[in-house]
Amino acid sequence: MNTCDLVIRGGTVVTEGAVADCDVSISGGVIVQLGGSMQGAAELDARGALVLPGGIDPHVHLSYPDPQPAEPGWADDFASGSAAAIAGGVTTIGNMTFPAEGDSLHQALARDLAAARDSAAVDYLLHPVMLGHMTGALAELPGLAREGHRSVKLFMTSAAFDQHADTMVEAVRVAGESGLLTLIHCEDGALIRFAGQQLLAAGRGGLSDWAASRPVAAERAAVQRAVAICEATGSPVYIVHVSSAQALDAARAGRARGLPVFVETRPLYLYLTSSALAGPQGGRFIGAPPLREDSDIAALWAGLGDGSIDTLGSDHAPWRLHHKIDATLDVTTARQGVADLETMLPMLYSAGVRTGRISLGRFVALTAANAARLLGLYPRKGTIAVGSDADILILDPQIRQTIDGRSMYSKAGYSAYDGHEVHGWPRFTVSRGEVVLADGQVLAQPGRGKWLPRGV
Ligand SMILES: [Zn+2]
Structure with a gap:
């Protein structure tokens, strides 16, 4: 032997x-x-x-663009973020790579590749973020695919997305044609800005009003739009961190028509409701979209079980607590994201598999196999x-x-x-x-x- x-x-x-x-x-x-x-x-x-297959967390934030001395950034870099991943059973991460002011996608990627090469302890890929004003980045997309990248990320939340909507739709088309998966943060920018301004005008808008500032309608409308962009372009779209029953249903409707719409949710939405945001130190739970209601939690668990949700992504975007609950912040300046790399898998096992809400097979699909397939890593990663x-x-x-x-x-x-x-x-x-x-x-x-x- x-x-x-x-x-x-x-x-x-x-x-x-x-x-x-x-x-x-x-x-x-x-x-x-x-x-x-x-x-x-x-x-x-x-x-x-x-x-079990090592976890593949398709959605983390371990590098902060252009840190200003006066402004805090995310608390983890590739070194401490990798340690958190390993402690939580995650062996591959997909990092959101944000361009600093004036950067091209290539410049942003080069900076993160260098940082990760020196300090990451888990395997990684990078999702370059094409911000709404970066119309010139359209020409970079085919090259990114040739150079080994697998994805691009868009945010519907910014005013620039709508100002350059034609370019954003074209970016999804070119990404698909080039073999890149387009990840989209789906909340309608105009609707969340409107809700935030209404609250501030009414003398509200503190961190405890976070949920009211990001209504389900804004998420539902954005998911419907992402599905329509998928339908129009024929390119696959991956909707990050779906938080509500209505948004999940909107994605489901697209999938039912055979469209390549893929759905991620995030642990935060499986365990907590918006009442946590209104409680003491509610700022510690702020992420976007916000926490929702019990009926949304039930819908997300059902989606995890029935296959309507493909992946669980931690959206690990850690801040130190005093930065998070800073009382000078309001709903327009809140620091979004929580640490979750270390807790995502054990909590899904404990609250999902042990309780019988999801099978062991679904656990593997949600935490490893589906992300591996969507990102072109399967079967090198995502299975045993x-x-x-x-x-x-x-x-x-x-x-x-x-x-x-x-x-x-x-x-x-x-x-x-x-x-x-x-x-x-x-x-x-x-x-x-x-x-x-x-x-x-x-x-x-x-x-x-x-x-x-x-x-x-
Ligand atoms: Zn994120």
Whole structure:
């Protein structure tokens, strides 16, 4: 019997289509054998645990464009963000790469590629953000695809999107023609600006009014528009962080007509309602779109279970708490986003799989396989199969953990779920055959992460 580098012994291996008790043999960073007898230079004890594909988080924010000394940025960079990912069982991330003032998409990507090369400890790809005023970036899109990129991100929230709407539609067409997936933040800019100004004019508009400032109607209308752009151009669209039942239904209607509309949601919307925003330190829960109502939570869980939602993205956009709840902010200046890389997978397991709301197969589809397919990484990533990268989360269903952001790897220093009890937590994380989490400690060196260009 040949000796491989690493054996994962005694666990229950889970893929989208199968659950089986078998050992996993790894050599050279890839899976070389599933089941049967095997011997490893090193072994991991997975008895009593689930052996899952490492998480693919398609939506994180680990680089802040053009930081101003007076203005705080996101709390995590590629190093601390990678550590948070590994601690939460995530082995591949997709980072939103924002251009600084005056940057082209290529310049923004070059800066983030250099930063990630030096400090990322998980594998990564970058989603360049084409801001509404960047009409010249249209000409860059075919080149981005040739150079190995897989996506472009648009924001419907800005006035510039509507000022240059013809170019934005053309960008979706060119992206699709070039083989890029277009990610769209769907909230109608005019409607949210209107709602915010109405609140401010009425003497309201503090952070506790966040939900009222971003109405469901603005999200629903934007999703309908994204579906229409998909229909008109024939290009696929990926709607990031759907938060409401109405927006999900709008996406569903497009899919029912056979359109390539893909849907992501975000953990924040599965566990909390808008009442949290109105409570003490409500600013800690601010993300866009905002938290919604119980009926929306129920609709999103149903969508996770029935396949109407393709992916779960953390939208990890961490701020330190005092920056987040700063009382001088209002609904037009609020700092959007929370840390969630470390909590996304265990919480989905605990609240989803343990309760029977979703199957183990759906867990794998939502946290790894679907994102891998949409971003062209499958089956190198997103599954446990011979020849795939050995990216693996060994999750122990018996570990109980009370969320405490102060003790986590993200530099946010708090979690939106502080105090929530989770049942099921990572025992080990393995990235390309390297044990990067053991005994709750991240072992990976910054810079070990690899860019995942198309065609590799
Ligand atoms: Zn985001």
